[in-house]
Amino acid sequence: MLLRHTPKEITERKALTINPAKTCQPIGAMYAALGIHGCLPHSHGSQGCCAYHRSALTRHYKEPVSASTSSFTEGASVFGGSANMMQAINNIFTVYGPEVIAVHTTCLSETIGDDLPQIKKKALAEGKIPKGKYVISASTPSYAGSHVTGFSNMVTAMAGMAEPTGKKNGKVNIIPGWVEPSDMEEIKRLTNMVGVKTILFPDTSGVLNGPLSGEYKMFPEGGTTVAELKSTGDSIGTLALGEWCSADAARYLDKEHKVPCQVLDMPFGLQATDRFIDALRMVAGVNVPDEIALERGQLVDMISDMHQYFYKKKVALVGDPDQLIAMTEFLVSIDMCPVHIVTGTPGKKFEKRIKEITKDMGGKVNVKAKGDMFLLHQWIKNEPVDLIIGNTYCKYIARDEDLPFVRWGFPILDRQGHQYFPTVGYKGGLRLLEKILGVLMDRQDRDASESKFELVF
Ligand code: SF4
Numbered sequence: 001m002l003l004r005h006t007p008k009e010i011t012e013r014k015a016l017t018i019n020p021a022k023t024c025q026p027i028g029a030m031y032a033a034l035g036i037h038g039c040l041p042h043s044h045g046s047q048g049c050c051a052y053h054r055s056a057l058t059r060h061y062k063e064p065v066s067a068s069t070s071s072f073t074e075g076a077s078v079f080g081g082s083a084n085m086m087q088a089i090n091n092i093f094t095v096y097g098p099e100v101i102a103v104h105t106t107c108l109s110e111t112i113g114d115d116l117p118q119i120k121k122k123a124l125a126e127g128k129i130p131k132g133k134y135v136i137s138a139s140t141p142s143y144a145g146s147h148v149t150g151f152s153n154m155v156t157a158m159a160g161m162a163e164p165t166g167k168k169n170g171k172v173n174i175i176p177g178w179v180e181p182s183d184m185e186e187i188k189r190l191t192n193m194v195g196v197k198t199i200l201f202p203d204t205s206g207v208l209n210g211p212l213s214g215e216y217k218m219f220p221e222g223g224t225t226v227a228e229l230k231s232t233g234d235s236i237g238t239l240a241l242g243e244w245c246s247a248d249a250a251r252y253l254d255k256e257h258k259v260p261c262q263v264l265d266m267p268f269g270l271q272a273t274d275r276f277i278d279a280l281r282m283v284a285g286v287n288v289p290d291e292i293a294l295e296r297g298q299l300v301d302m303i304s305d306m307h308q309y310f311y312k313k314k315v316a317l318v319g320d321p322d323q324l325i326a327m328t329e330f331l332v333s334i335d336m337c338p339v340h341i342v343t344g345t346p347g348k349k350f351e352k353r354i355k356e357i358t359k360d361m362g363g364k365v366n367v368k369a370k371g372d373m374f375l376l377h378q379w380i381k382n383e384p385v386d387l388i389i390g391n392t393y394c395k396y397i398a399r400d401e402d403l404p405f406v407r408w409g410f411p412i413l414d415r416q417g418h419q420y421f422p423t424v425g426y427k428g429g430l431r432l433l434e435k436i437l438g439v440l441m442d443r444q445d446r447d448a449s450e451s452k453f454e455l456v457f
Pocket of ligand 1: 024025026045048049052105106107108142143
């Protein structure tokens with residue numbers, strides 16, 4: 001048992017993280033950049049960083065992830081990476097011809113202090129950026145924040161491409177946050193059903209869940225186009241899904257281009273999806289279409305049919321703030337008890353929000369931002385749970401404590417399906433419940449005595 005050494009006694013740790021519940025900023029920036037059509041993410045640092053970020057994404061999405069690197073060696077580490085970056089811009093546009101190069105920094109280039117906007121200015125002045133092509137950049141030092149911060153920073157850089165014409169386009173910007181490509185598809189399906197014209201950015205559907213066609217394409221079909229990103233400044237409003245992933249970009253558009261924004265929770269579960277649909281309905285000035293009311297009714301039906309299996313089941317959760325807030329609310333709404341909740345992303349606001357959501361649940365809730373999975377494991381040892389929901393790394397705790405486990409979040413390295421089956425919206429809520437019920441009922445079957453072994457649940 002890999003984690004048998006985890007002690008039950010909790011001692012205060014200030015300068016030590018064990019089994020982090022987060023990963024590095026550039027991974028988030030790279031994922032966001034892949035949601036731009038024809039974009040090549042570029043890692044301004046050494047090759048090792050870029051190889052790690054690409055492989056982390058490939059392992060989760062099971063798709064090849066192309067990205068370039070400034071390939072720092074000792075020289076760049078001492079004198080700065082400006083020359084490498086200039087050479088890279090030239091090579092990338094000449095050899096691969098992307099529409100956009102989305103540059104993110106790494107720990108090394110941040111420590112040196114490379115100034116990306118300045119380098120871009122120089123590249124423009126020297127004619128290294130062809131007409132109609134773009135270089136955007138985000139600062140993503142990994143010694144601060146987490147992959148969520150990197151994602152948010154790159155999405156804000158995307159919002160920086162807005163070029164308002166002064167004429168409204170009648171569309172609503174939707175910033176979906178770090179959700180699966182399948183979730184982005186589902187958000188587009190729901191907005192179409194309500195009848196709202198949208199610009200979704202970033203949009204990794206059709207990029208990281210594309211078909212095997214037998215034909216290699218350097219840049220897949222999907223992604224938000226440059227024309228759409230330019231047009232975000234002409235939109236009638238922005239719906240940002242998630243405070244941590246999406247709000248900065250939405251507020252940027254609001255402040256710079258007077259595109260009013262509303263920050264909502266990610267639409268996981270019944271109530272958060274209700275609020276999302278309601279916001280869309282208000283924008284479109286329509287009633288909720290019957291097809292959506294039907295999907296909602298199906299989710300409510302499953303919740304009421306299966307309520308006895310959810311009731312008072314204790315859950316441990318690990319993941320990213322935006323996802324955890326919506327998931328906690330969903331679990332509380334179906335009478336489950338999320339008792340231990342950890343994210344690796346800093347932010348006291350997260351702890352406050354979770355406490356608000358769980359205040360009527362009864363009993364104490366352990367919640368920690370900037371926490372780690374070691375702490376989560378210790379909490380579980382002190383107060384056992386019936387279920388863990390989180391990324392693949394939870395499998396060690398689940399095995400050690402012999403607990404049912406639902407994989408959800410990032411990264412999922414050892415299962416399939418997350419790229420293709422959404423967990424947002426009412427349909428996504430059904431899938432989440434199906435996964436939760438599946439592991440709980442499997443456990444009941446496994447542990448039942450002969451006389452209690454049920455055919456029908
Ligand atoms: S050095 Fe920094 S940017 Fe590079 S992989 Fe490590 S944490 Fe990430």
